[in-house]
Amino acid sequence: MKSEILQNTIQKLFAKDKGILAADESVGSINKRFEALAIDQTVENRLAFRKTLITTPDLHNYISGVIFHDETFRQEIEAGKTFAQYCEEHNIIPGIKVDEGLTDFPNFPDEKITIGIDSLRVRFEEYFNLGARFCKWRVVVDVKVSSDEIIELNLRNLAIYASLAQEAGIVPIIEPEVMYDGDHTIDECREKMSSVLTHLFGDLALYRVDLKNVILKTAMVLSGKKSIVKAENDEIANDTSHILFSTVPENIGGVVFLSGGQTPTESTLNLSKIMQHGPYKFPITYSYSRALQDPVLEAFSKKTDIEMTQKIFIDRLEMNTLALEGKYTLENETGLSSLVSNVTHSQDL
Numbered sequence: 438m439k440s441e442i443l444q445n446t447i448q449k450l451f452a453k454d455k456g457i458l459a460a461d462e463s464v465g466s467i468n469k470r471f472e473a474l475a476i477d478q479t480v481e482n483r484l485a486f487r488k489t490l491i492t493t494p495d496l497h498n499y500i501s502g503v504i505f506h507d508e509t510f511r512q513e514i515e516a517g518k519t520f521a522q523y524c525e526e527h528n529i530i531p532g533i534k535v536d537e538g539l540t541d542f543p544n545f546p547d548e549k550i551t552i553g554i555d556s557l558r559v560r561f562e563e564y565f566n567l568g569a570r571f572c573k574w575r576v577v578v579d580v581k582v583s584s585d586e587i588i589e590l591n592l593r594n595l596a597i598y599a600s601l602a603q604e605a606g607i608v609p610i611i612e613p614e615v616m617y618d619g620d621h622t623i624d625e626c627r628e629k630m631s632s633v634l635t636h637l638f639g640d641l642a643l644y645r646v647d648l649k650n651v652i653l654k655t656a657m658v659l660s661g662k663k664s665i666v667k668a669e670n671d672e673i674a675n676d677t678s679h680i681l682f683s684t685v686p687e688n689i690g691g692v693v694f695l696s697g698g699q700t701p702t703e704s705t706l707n708l709s710k711i712m713q714h715g716p717y718k719f720p721i722t723y724s725y726s727r728a729l730q731d732p733v734l735e736a737f738s739k740k741t742d743i744e745m746t747q748k749i750f751i752d753r754l755e756m757n758t759l760a761l762e763g764k765y766t767l768e769n770e771t772g773l774s775s776l777v778s779n780v781t782h783s784q785d786l
């Protein structure tokens with residue numbers, strides 16, 4: 438029964454040509470993005486921005502699911518209707534970020550562990566009743582800094598989280614984010630990612646997680662943002678597809694990409710090139726936050742009228758739809774959603 442609910446969710450999330458919107462930034466994280474664009478950091482503005490995204494006409498033609506943060510999940514998008522209820526009515530699956538963020542760990546300076554496991558079983562029950570059908574847990578890996586010990590601990594928790602999510606009938610997105618930040622080379626990134634994913638799938642097997650009802654959320658294989666040798670798009674696509682073929686089991690529910698701090702056009706172009714290396718044995722799509730939202734947020738900050746703001750969003754989604762088919766090139770850009778200011782928005786750290 439639970440397995441059927443989970444499979445049904447997976448099938449819908451990976452509907453052809455659709456992506457998953459990550460709109461689950463913590464309050465601190467979205468406030469940082471607001472601050473950079475001089476938007477007041479209020480609960481009303483967070484609500485208004487997310488409402489702008491979710492009420493975009495025809496969103497369901499591009500987006501199969503949205504990951505929300507707890508704050509949004511409890512807000513009403515309109516009188517008497519939660520975001521989750523609105524999404525269900527519009528053929529979009531509501532999801533929830535369930536990790537409680539990153540924290541330091543004694544004796545491992547500069548490293549982070551993800552917290553929130555203890556209360557998870559109770560929270561899952563509540564989130565299921567509130568309508569959540571998939572969820573996300575993110576751990577971070579720094580290519581040069583992360584130690585084997587902390588990676589192991591974080592990956593173990595990802596497996597525990599995935600078990601508890603499936604028990605509750607909620608599809609787990611497992612996200613071991615190998616970070617773009619840093620000055621590592623693409624080779625160093627590929628090696629780290631390969632080792633992390635191999636270890637992760639070992640843990641999932643160990644804890645008897647049902648792989649067909651799991652979604653992997655991964656970064657692309659990139660040279661670090663501060664690397665002096667910047668990898669080319671073809672190399673990125675080649676290495677990323679190699680990682681998918683060599684480390685991801687064929688029976689996984691599916692794979693989604695995060696954008697990780699790449700610009701909207703970079704992430705769309707790389708996705709398109711990765712798809713050209715297919716077919717893959719499992720469904721693949723994108724689940725971007727910044728690369729989808731940045732152009733929209735910029736319009737929002739300028740108080741652009743809502744119709745135009747939502748048009749910008751649709752334009753970005755259309756580019757990514759092309760990418761899923763492996764058909765996107767920079768010539769496809771209309772200019773509507775490709776230009777964003779130089780503000781670099783950092784993810785929760």
Ligand code: 13P
Pocket residue numbers: 459575612695696697698724725726727728784
């Ligand atoms: P970005 O696409 O901005 O990396 O965010 C995706 C995400 O869900 C990170 O946890």
